[in-house]
Amino acid sequence: MKHIYLDNAGTTPMAPEVIKTMTIAMEQTFGNASSTHFFGRQARKVLDESRQIIAKSINAKRDxxxxxxxxxxxxxxxxxxxxxxxxxxxxxxxxxxxxxxxxxxxxxxxxxxxxxxxxxxxxxxxxxxxxxxxxxxxxxxxxxxxxxxxxxxxxxxxxxxxxxxxxxxxxxxxxxxxxxxxxxxxxxxxxxxxxxxxxxxxxxxxxxxxxxxxxxxxxxxxxxxxxxxxxxKRRAGTENVPAIAGFAKAVSLLDSAAKQAKRQKFIDLQQRLLEGLQKNGVEFEVNGGQRPDKLPHVLNLWFKGCPALPLLTNLDLNGIAASAGSACTAGSIDPSHVLLAIYGKDSPRLNESLRFSFGFENTVAEINYTVQVLAKTIKKLKRG
Structure with missing residues (x-):
C-alpha cells in the first residue's frame, strides 16, 4: 500500500541534501567545537559557517x-x-x-x-x-x-x-x-x-x-x-555540529525564490484538495477562514457531522497520514485549544475537524487519491 504523508506541520522528512551534509559532517567533523586542537577547530569552522548562514536568513545584525x-x-x-x-x-x-x-x-x-x-x-x-x-x-x-x-x-x-x-x-x-x-x-x-x-x-x-x-x-x-x-555562555551543552550543519543546509536551500515556489506549490495542492472535495459533494468548511496571507501548507477542515477520530483512523488504514486535535493518545483526541479559542467550547468543529499539511514531497496524484478516500469514507461514516 502506498503511504501519503500530509502531516508536515507536525514534522517534515529531511531533505536529501541535508542528509548528505550531515553524513559527511558525522564522518569528517566529529571534534568538540570547544576544543582548541585541529579536530576542534574543524568543528568550530563548521559551527561558525552554519551560524552565519542562519543569521543572514533573518537579517540579524551579527552571527x-x-x-x-x-x-x-x-x-x-x-x-x-x-x-x-x-x-x-x-x-x-x-x-x-x-x-x-x-x-x-x-x-x-x-x-x-x-x-x-x-x-x-x-x-x-x-x-x-x-x-x-x-x-x-x-x-x-x-x-x-x-x-x-x-x-x-x-x-x-x-x-x-x-x-x-x-x-x-x-x-x-x-x-x-x-x-x-x-x-x-x-x-x-x-x-x-x-x-x-x-x-x-x-x-x-x-x-x-x-x-x-x-x-x-x-x-x-x-x-x-x-x-x-x-x-x-548562553546555552550550556556541547553543540551538535553535524545536525547544525544540516540545519544550515536546509536554510540555504530556501532562498526567497525557493520559498516563493514552495508557497505556490502548497497553494496549488490546497486548492486541488478543496476543489476535489467540492466536486465530490463533501460538506466541509475551512477552519480559521481563507485569508490569502495564511500559511499555505496548513489546511484545517471541518467535516460537518463526521467525527474526527474514525475519519482519521480510516485515512490511516488507507495509507494517508493527517492529524486532528492537539493530541492523539490512548484512542482519544483532546479538543484543539486553537479551535476552542476561535469557535467556543460548544462548537461541533472541535470534534469534527482534521488538519492536512503539505510538504515538498507531496504530488497532485496523492491529493487526488486523498480526495477519493475522504469522499468515500465520509459517505460511509455518515451512513453509520
Missing amino acids: DQIVFTSGGTESDNTAVVQTALARQHEGKHLITTAVEHEAILKPMKYLESLGFEVTYLPVDHDGLISLDDLRQAIRPDTILVSIMTGNNEVGSHFPIHEIGQIVAESNAWFHTDAVQAYGLLDFDVQADRIDLLSTSAHKLNGPKFLGFLYRSDRVKFPSLIKGGDQEL
Whole structure:
C-alpha cells in the first residue's frame, strides 16, 4: 500500500541534501567545537559557517545573536521564562494569545504560579488578534509580548511587522514563535523590531532536536540550561555540529525564490484538495477562514457531522497520514485549544475537524487519491 504523508506541520522528512551534509559532517567533523586542537577547530569552522548562514536568513545584525538550542520548545521556554525571571524587577505582566503552541502556553501557566500576570489575547474567526486589543493590553509593567508568526493548527498569519512596531513603543520585549513559518516566509528581525525569535529545524526538512533562538542586543538573561560555557555562555551543552550543519543546509536551500515556489506549490495542492472535495459533494468548511496571507501548507477542515477520530483512523488504514486535535493518545483526541479559542467550547468543529499539511514531497496524484478516500469514507461514516 502506498503511504501519503500530509502531516508536515507536525514534522517534515529531511531533505536529501541535508542528509548528505550531515553524513559527511558525522564522518569528517566529529571534534568538540570547544576544543582548541585541529579536530576542534574543524568543528568550530563548521559551527561558525552554519551560524552565519542562519543569521543572514533573518537579517540579524551579527552571527552571535543566534543561539543553537534543542528545538522550538527549548527556544520558546528560554524566551518566556528567562525574560520573566530576568526582568521581574521591572514588572510582572506578560502578554500572549489564546492560540499559541503549548511550548508558550505552559511556560506562561508556570509563571502564573510564580505570581506573574498573563494576558491571553482572544482571536477572531480568522484566528487573529485585534491590534487594538494588543495596544490596550500593554501596560507600564509589561515586560514581554509573545505572539506566534503563524499558527500550527489553522495557519493564521499574524501581522508581525505591525505588532513589532506597537511593542517597540513600550518597555516590553517582543518574542515570536516562528517555528511554523520559518522556511516559508522571509524574516527581517531588524525591520520587524523582534527581540526574540524561536525556530525548529525539523519543520523545514532539517534534523530533529535542533533549533535556534535569536536574541537582539538588548536581551540580557542567563542560560536556561546550566553547565558549560558553550554558545558564548548562553546555552550550556556541547553543540551538535553535524545536525547544525544540516540545519544550515536546509536554510540555504530556501532562498526567497525557493520559498516563493514552495508557497505556490502548497497553494496549488490546497486548492486541488478543496476543489476535489467540492466536486465530490463533501460538506466541509475551512477552519480559521481563507485569508490569502495564511500559511499555505496548513489546511484545517471541518467535516460537518463526521467525527474526527474514525475519519482519521480510516485515512490511516488507507495509507494517508493527517492529524486532528492537539493530541492523539490512548484512542482519544483532546479538543484543539486553537479551535476552542476561535469557535467556543460548544462548537461541533472541535470534534469534527482534521488538519492536512503539505510538504515538498507531496504530488497532485496523492491529493487526488486523498480526495477519493475522504469522499468515500465520509459517505460511509455518515451512513453509520
